[in-house]
Amino acid sequence: MTTTPTGDLTVVTAGAAMFADTLRSQGVATTEVSWLPPVAGSEGALTSVMLDRRRTAANAQALDAMTAAGASLVDVRPARDALGLDAGHFLHAGPPIDWERMSGPLRGALVGAVVYEGLVETPEQAERRLAAGDFSFEPAHHLGAVGPMAGVVSPSMWMFELHDDVHDRRSWCSLNEGLGKVLRYGAYSPDVIDRLRWMGDVLGPALQTATRSAGPIDVLAIVAQMIQMGDEGHNRNRAGTLMLLKEWLPALIRSGLPTDDVAAVVEFVSGNDHFFLNVVMPACKLMTVAGNGVPGSTVVTTMARNGTDFGIQVSGLGDRWFTGPAQVAEGLYLANFGPDDANPDIGDSAITETAGIGGFAMATAPAIVRFVGGTVADALATTRRMYDLCVGENRRWALPIMDFRGTPTGIDATSVLRTGQLPQINTGMAGRVAGVGQVGAGLVSPPMECFEAAVEGLAEAVPPTA
Amino acid sequence: MTRTVEVRSGAYRDSVGLMQISTQLRTLPGVEAALVAMATELNVELLDSMGFDRPASTSPNDMLVAIEAADDDAVAEALRVLEAALTAAPAPGGEGATDVAPPTVLAAARRSPARLALISTPGAVAAIDAADALGAGLDVMVFSDNVAVEHEIALKEMAADNGLLVMGPDCGTAVIDGIGLGFANVVRPGPVAIVAASGTGAQHLMALLDGAGVGVTHCVGVGGRDLSDQVRGRSTLAALDRLDADDSVTTIVVVSKPPADDVADLVTAHADGLRTPTVLGYLGPGRPDITATAQRVVEATGATWQQPRRWGGDAPLPRDGDLRGLFTGGTLCDEAMLIATQQLGPLASNIPLAGGTRLDADLASQGHTFIDFGDDQLTVGRPHPMIDPTLRLERLAVEVADPSCAVVMLDVVLGHGAHTDQATDLAAAIRDADTPVVVSLVGTRDDPQGIEAQAQTLAGAGAIVHASNAAATREALSLLGQHAHKDMP
Numbered sequence: 001m002t003t004t005p006t007g008d009l010t011v012v013t014a015g016a017a018m019f020a021d022t023l024r025s026q027g028v029a030t031t032e033v034s035w036l037p038p039v040a041g042s043e044g045a046l047t048s049v050m051l052d053r054r055r056t057a058a059n060a061q062a063l064d065a066m067t068a069a070g071a072s073l074v075d076v077r078p079a080r081d082a083l084g085l086d087a088g089h090f091l092h093a094g095p096p097i098d099w100e101r102m103s104g105p106l107r108g109a110l111v112g113a114v115v116y117e118g119l120v121e122t123p124e125q126a127e128r129r130l131a132a133g134d135f136s137f138e139p140a141h142h143l144g145a146v147g148p149m150a151g152v153v154s155p156s157m158w159m160f161e162l163h164d165d166v167h168d169r170r171s172w173c174s175l176n177e178g179l180g181k182v183l184r185y186g187a188y189s190p191d192v193i194d195r196l197r198w199m200g201d202v203l204g205p206a207l208q209t210a211t212r213s214a215g216p217i218d219v220l221a222i223v224a225q226m227i228q229m230g231d232e233g234h235n236r237n238r239a240g241t242l243m244l245l246k247e248w249l250p251a252l253i254r255s256g257l258p259t260d261d262v263a264a265v266v267e268f269v270s271g272n273d274h275f276f277l278n279v280v281m282p283a284c285k286l287m288t289v290a291g292n293g294v295p296g297s298t299v300v301t302t303m304a305r306n307g308t309d310f311g312i313q314v315s316g317l318g319d320r321w322f323t324g325p326a327q328v329a330e331g332l333y334l335a336n337f338g339p340d341d342a343n344p345d346i347g348d349s350a351i352t353e354t355a356g357i358g359g360f361a362m363a364t365a366p367a368i369v370r371f372v373g374g375t376v377a378d379a380l381a382t383t384r385r386m387y388d389l390c391v392g393e394n395r396r397w398a399l400p401i402m403d404f405r406g407t408p409t410g411i412d413a414t415s416v417l418r419t420g421q422l423p424q425i426n427t428g429m430a431g432r433v434a435g436v437g438q439v440g441a442g443l444v445s446p447p448m449e450c451f452e453a454a455v456e457g458l459a460e461a462v463p464p465t466a
Numbered sequence: 467m468t469r470t471v472e473v474r475s476g477a478y479r480d481s482v483g484l485m486q487i488s489t490q491l492r493t494l495p496g497v498e499a500a501l502v503a504m505a506t507e508l509n510v511e512l513l514d515s516m517g518f519d520r521p522a523s524t525s526p527n528d529m530l531v532a533i534e535a536a537d538d539d540a541v542a543e544a545l546r547v548l549e550a551a552l553t554a555a556p557a558p559g560g561e562g563a564t565d566v567a568p569p570t571v572l573a574a575a576r577r578s579p580a581r582l583a584l585i586s587t588p589g590a591v592a593a594i595d596a597a598d599a600l601g602a603g604l605d606v607m608v609f610s611d612n613v614a615v616e617h618e619i620a621l622k623e624m625a626a627d628n629g630l631l632v633m634g635p636d637c638g639t640a641v642i643d644g645i646g647l648g649f650a651n652v653v654r655p656g657p658v659a660i661v662a663a664s665g666t667g668a669q670h671l672m673a674l675l676d677g678a679g680v681g682v683t684h685c686v687g688v689g690g691r692d693l694s695d696q697v698r699g700r701s702t703l704a705a706l707d708r709l710d711a712d713d714s715v716t717t718i719v720v721v722s723k724p725p726a727d728d729v730a731d732l733v734t735a736h737a738d739g740l741r742t743p744t745v746l747g748y749l750g751p752g753r754p755d756i757t758a759t760a761q762r763v764v765e766a767t768g769a770t771w772q773q774p775r776r777w778g779g780d781a782p783l784p785r786d787g788d789l790r791g792l793f794t795g796g797t798l799c800d801e802a803m804l805i806a807t808q809q810l811g812p813l814a815s816n817i818p819l820a821g822g823t824r825l826d827a828d829l830a831s832q833g834h835t836f837i838d839f840g841d842d843q844l845t846v847g848r849p850h851p852m853i854d855p856t857l858r859l860e861r862l863a864v865e866v867a868d869p870s871c872a873v874v875m876l877d878v879v880l881g882h883g884a885h886t887d888q889a890t891d892l893a894a895a896i897r898d899a900d901t902p903v904v905v906s907l908v909g910t911r912d913d914p915q916g917i918e919a920q921a922q923t924l925a926g927a928g929a930i931v932h933a934s935n936a937a938a939t940r941e942a943l944s945l946l947g948q949h950a951h952k953d954m955p
Contacts, residue, residue: 005688008643009582009642009643009645010507010578010579010580010582010585011580011582011584011645011647012571012574012575012580012582012584012604013583013584013585013586014574014583014584014585014586014595015584015585015587015588015592015595015609016585016586016609016612018853018883019584019609019647019648019654019883020647022882022883023584023645023647025882025914026645027644027647029578029580030575031573031574031575031578031580032568032574033568033570033573033574033595034567034568034569035568035569035595036569036589037588037591038591042592043591043594046591046594047591047597047617050593050594050597050598050601051593051597051617051620051621051624053623053624053627054601055597056599056601056628062748066955070476074604081924082676105508110558178854216470217748218476218525218527219899220478221476221478221527222527224478225478302526346720372629378564381565381566384565384566387567387573387576388566388569388570388573389567393551395475396477396478398479398483410557415570415572418569418594418598419569419570421569446693462864465619465620465623466615
């Protein structure tokens with residue numbers, strides 16, 4: 001008050017509208033909160049967490065770490081080398097789950113991976129032995145890796161390897177197989193397995209050569225450009241894919257590989273608009289993991305789904321999962337598929353929203369707003385709403401349509417509970433039945449239960465006041 | 467001539483933005499040439515042609531910064547301006563920034579230059595919103611009541627961590643830079659600043675000062691529990707420091723119930739260390755009433771004290787029976803009881819003084835009875851009686867029909883936020899009643915309701931109206947028959 005001359009007072013008001021009215025009648029500018037009660041039952045935990053004296057600084061620290069992280073593509077190599085994955089061990093998307101509760105597409109992808117690894121002869125055998133517990137699996141997140149949709153990784157699959165040179169940390173993701181009938185959507189027919197073999201025999205080694213020659217490739221810089229070119233980094237990766245290909249091309253051409261192989265690799269990459277998604281995801285994982293583990297921070301550092309459960313992690317509680325039932329996306333369906341054919345939400349790709357792009361950057365991707373069931377105005381409003389759920393912005397990723405504001409970054413679990421507004425995720429939809437593949441794409445939200453449980457956990461971890 | 471070339475990797479910016487920054491740097495004194503651009507082939511060649519040394523190796527994802535200037539200082543200044551331009555938040559503008567209603571205090575704070583938040587959300591969750599305001603770097607006034615005391619302490623600790631101020635909880639009134647927040651009277655600007663643990667007490671003091679021609683620029687409410695043993699004056703001390711730093715303030719007044727002894731010592735010691743003279747206006751048994759405190763403050767500013775006004779006709783003859791006080795302001799009710807107890811002995815109330823009788827939940831009168839309709843327990847799920855007079859009007863009808871009731875005393879608090887015309891509602895009930903009604907009217911000339919108009923309406927209906935609550939109480943007491951007094955058999 002000592003530095004505010006009369007007439008310059010502006011007041012934020014929350015609650016009774018009459019107080020804003022009386023301020024305006026005195027000529028005072030007001031900004032009124034569009035206040036709603038917090039999610040019922042969460043009041044006590046929210047109060048404890050909001051009153052945690054560490055919260056503001058901890059969230060700033062988590063945001064700083066996220067936005068300071070680096071992410072460069074440094075190598076492409078098989079999972080057994082990159083992640084030390086042993087034969088018979090597999091990774092999958094989302095929080096932990098056992099075979100019994102697993103959805104069709106995740107089971108299908110594991111079946112395909114077991115077949116691909118040559119551990120069995122037929123899908124039927126694979127299913128039997130998986131059900132018998134002959135093979136082990138765990139979330140990719142547990143090893144710092146991520147996978148789209150089913151996210152299944154087996155030792156022979158080739159992985160993108162990204163490095164954060166600021167925090168000296170690595171993350172990995174498999175190579176994108178394309179759209180339609182593919183393993184990550186739970187398909188395991190012979191053509192799916194054949195494609196995986198070609199990826200292991202030709203694509204992986206060629207990209208390894210190109211990456212080792214051209215790299216490290218600054219993935220965050222490509223993302224910064226792609227989001228100014230109509231990509232939001234989750235459901236649209238067209239510009240990013242071409243920019244990555246551009247980085248590789250000279251090295252591919254000079255590689256001495258057979259011309260037909262080089263051409264096939266270029267055709268495969270350029271023919272799949274989502275190829276770059278599998279590079280964006282580990283880059284986002286490097287960002288979010290950099291912000292993880294700050295005591296008192298309410299920032300969400302993981303959102304991931306396994307087709308049955310939606311799981312989140314929050315910075316203040318490190319690697320603990322908080323889960324709720326995965327929802328079915330709303331959107332558009334391919335061919336004759338409809339809502340009954342869609343599996344609940346699946347995949348680690350919500351790491352993009354966790355890092356501030358995907359649905360959060362919807363405003364920058366008007367080309368796909370109709371595909372995910374909305375108008376351009378909806379897209380702008382979505383990004384604006386996401387700013388209000390986040391602790392800050394990522395200045396490295398500026399959105400031209402938002403007057404070059406940075407992407408909304410660092411979902412605050414308390415803001416979700418307080419406003420009842422959920423993070424928006426852009427997503428593909430897998431068929432409910434193993435083997436079907438992709439049935440559509442659309443929008444989905446996490447279940448509120450995840451955030452309720454996470455804030456409950458954060459409240460229990462608030463140190464008693466002295 | 468000094469030249470510098472830097473390569474910053476991983477710092478992608480769009481070319482238009484960088485061209486704007488380059489242009490800005492070139493206009494700085496002493497700067498001959500400046501190029502800030504992504505290290506594309508074209509830009510590296512441009513660098514060459516400007517006569518800068520080409521950096522060893524660059525990629526198009528690197529940012530080039532090249533400056534040629536008269537001396538090292540000019541280069542340093544250019545780099546400083548560059549950093550500022552690169553980190554500056556873009557001006558919020560267009561529909562992008564403001565189109566969605568802010569769902570939280572933080573979201574609202576980001577859309578506004580505000581440094582203060584006024585929270586009036588339900589008490590059970592108000593601490594959440596107040597903590598959000600503090601996290602956003604705002605001072606906060608918590609109007610909400612029924613906030614747990616441990617949450618109050620936590621909020622005030624958070625505020626102290628960040629050099630911020632918590633007003634409240636249960637802070638009914640504040641004036642900041644002459645602007646009224648919550649229930650606030652329109653007072654003339656002036657040299658007095660108030661720190662108030664009491665809402666209506668502060669309003670009454672401000673109104674009395676205004677009536678005496680002395681202005682108030684700030685009134686910082688701290689909440690009724692601030693000077694308790696538990697909260698230990700956290701906001702009072704912070705407010706004293708803020709007000710002491712304001713050169714327009716020449717006199718500070720603290721208005722509160724008497725603090726716990728060691729908290730009183732804390733406040734006294736703190737006040738002694740301020741450069742601004744501070745009046746400790748504690749209210750309680752054996753202490754000056756609010757009107758006497760107002761006189762002290764007026765005289766401390768060098769102005770001349772005038773007795774507060776009275777409206778209405780001659781006093782009627784004393785009547786036997788009970789005094790019934792129906793209040794909307796807790797401190798006004800307290801003060802009236804303190805004065806009345808001296809004549810009447812212990813009183814019955816829903817907020818009894820020490821030695822008084824606590825009313826049953828149905829609030830039925832027991833002899834001389836005072837009810838504070840603004841008490842927390844009567845405002846759960848219901849607007850404050852200063853906004854919604856229904857409950858008190860109902861009770862007034864009961865009292866004037868009660869043969870054991872000799873005199874009714876009421877308070878009417880004017881100002882922003884208060885009912886637009888309580889006097890008219892009350893006047894209808896007063897006009898029809900035989901029972902004398904004495905009103906303590908807290909307000910100013912410039913209040914939206916206008917003290918003069920409200921006083922005329924009430925007096926016109928037959929009420930006796932005082933601008934001083936203490937004077938109103940004394941006149942009400944004088945209307946009671948002799949055997950109502952405690953020293954009579």
